[in-house]
Amino acid sequence: MDSKQTGSDLRDGMPFLGGHLWLDLLNTTPILAGVAQDLLATPDQCERWLAAAGLPTPEPPALEQARRTLLALRQRLRAAFDELRQTGTVSKTAAYAVNLLLAQARVELRLDVTANGAQLVENFDPGPGGPAAIVAEDFARFAASRPAAQQRLKGCANPACSMVFFDAGKNATRRWCSMALCGNREKIKRYRTRRAEI
Secondary structure: OHHHOOOOEEEOOEEEOOOOHHHHHHOOOOEEOOEEOOOOOOHHHHHHHHHHHOOOOOOHHHHHHHHHHHHHHHHHHHHHHHHHHHHOOOOHHHHHHHHHHHOOOEEEEEEEEEOOEEEEEEEEEOHHHHHHHHHHHHHHHHHHHOOOHHHOEEEOOOOOOOOEEEOOOOOOOOOOOOHHHHHHHHHHHHHHHHHHHO
């Protein structure tokens, strides 16, 4: 759903560069200054990421379970990302993990009638699956509606960067997680190399 797509930006110092919520979950393990980070390592960090992602934050007693569920989903979706890039399909193992979370959710449909006509409104309630069910729904919608996504799922061209993203550009030529971050660094590097050769 468009409402769950995240733009290309940083929020509260955390990367939201994937273009889709499930990709942003994968990007919670960035490499900063050569050191791997985990933005979901503690309940406090998880709470901060959930807020930046615009996801509901469970109360403290349930937050640790929600964090563990997100960590497990992140691991499964990392494998699914690799599968999609290599084969263009989702494995039954990935589908099973996503379906476990979706089974806990509830979708309510309502027909709204206004002066402009009728509109079908869908409300997704994640239920006990919490934030992970919302991420699972985003992945499921992505996998079901993007049959040619294989060529558009990419990793940043900077070998020191671990970010992944969906290239939504017309020509699918995006190379960097962000021009402001890795792309700009590469431009500066090339410029300095050219200047040194003069």
